Amino acid sequence: MSQPVTPATEDARKGDVVAATKDKGWFYSDVVKEHFFHPRNFMEDESAYADAAMGMVGSPACGDAMKVWIMVDPATERITDLKWKTFGCGSAIASTSMMSVMATENGGMTMDDARKMRPQDIMERLGGLPARKIHCSVLGDKALRAAINDWYRKAGKTDKVEVEQGRVIDKVLNVTDHDIEEAVLDGADTLLKVQAKTKVGTGDPSCIPEVENLIRFYKEKYFGA
Numbered sequence: 705m706s707q708p709v710t711p712a713t714e715d716a717r718k719g720d721v722v723a724a725t726k727d728k729g730w731f732y733s734d735v736v737k738e739h740f741f742h743p744r745n746f747m748e749d750e751s752a753y754a755d756a757a758m759g760m761v762g763s764p765a766c767g768d769a770m771k772v773w774i775m776v777d778p779a780t781e782r783i784t785d786l787k788w789k790t791f792g793c794g795s796a797i798a799s800t801s802m803m804s805v806m807a808t809e810n811g812g813m814t815m816d817d818a819r820k821m822r823p824q825d826i827m828e829r830l831g832g833l834p835a836r837k838i839h840c841s842v843l844g845d846k847a848l849r850a851a852i853n854d855w856y857r858k859a860g861k862t863d864k865v866e867v868e869q870g871r872v873i874d875k876v877l878n879v880t881d882h883d884i885e886e887a888v889l890d891g892a893d894t895l896l897k898v899q900a901k902t903k904v905g906t907g908d909p910s911c912i913p914e915v916e917n918l919i920r921f922y923k924e925k926y927f928g929a
């Protein structure tokens with residue numbers, strides 16, 4: 705697993721983002737590089753945020769972890785401050801940095817709006833990411849949604865907690881739509897590739913048409929194809 709990255713390690717990181725050519729699909733926009741080298745709202749002092757709501761997620765695709773802390777105005781339920789920290793790669797750093805800007809700019813998003821922030825919205829502001837790096841961009845907003853749930857739990861507003869539960873698609877192997885989503889985000893763009901990662905449909909072939917629909921849906925959702 706990679707080490708936590710801080711602005712202090714900027715020089716050591718530079719070699720990681722020497723972009724190859726656009727033709728090879730390994731192009732990083734100037735905005736991505738700017739946020740990678742100068743991450744905004746990076747967590748420097750966790751002790752100062754001991755009372756903040758916090759969400760943590762890991763990526764099944766690469767094993768990396770992401771933590772997000774939020775401060776919220778209870779009267780307006782706007783996010784007044786957001787800090788984050790990750791073991792993830794440069795794309796996770798850049799996309800979470802951008803997500804933190806979007807959540808806190810213009811007086812801060814309401815938590816309702818923040819819950820609706822999509823990876824595509826973040827990528828649009830970043831000027832895109834290489835396709836194989838799109839799964840990195842979902843870590844930040846997933847951790848943000850977990851932090852929002854934590855805030856509502858701490859505030860005693862449990863009716864506002866939204867737990868993202870997967871729908872079981874393959875009842876024999878207990879494979880959910882989230883498992884298929886993660887596989888597509890990790891680059892599996894055909895049934896065979898999704899099956900290589902999840903085994904979906906190998907125990908219950910009757911679910912394969914639904915799996916193929918989901919693969920199409922997630923490809924369109926994340927890759928526009």
Ligand code: FES
Binds near residue numbers: 763794796837839840
């Ligand atoms: S966060 Fe794991 S590869 Fe980007």
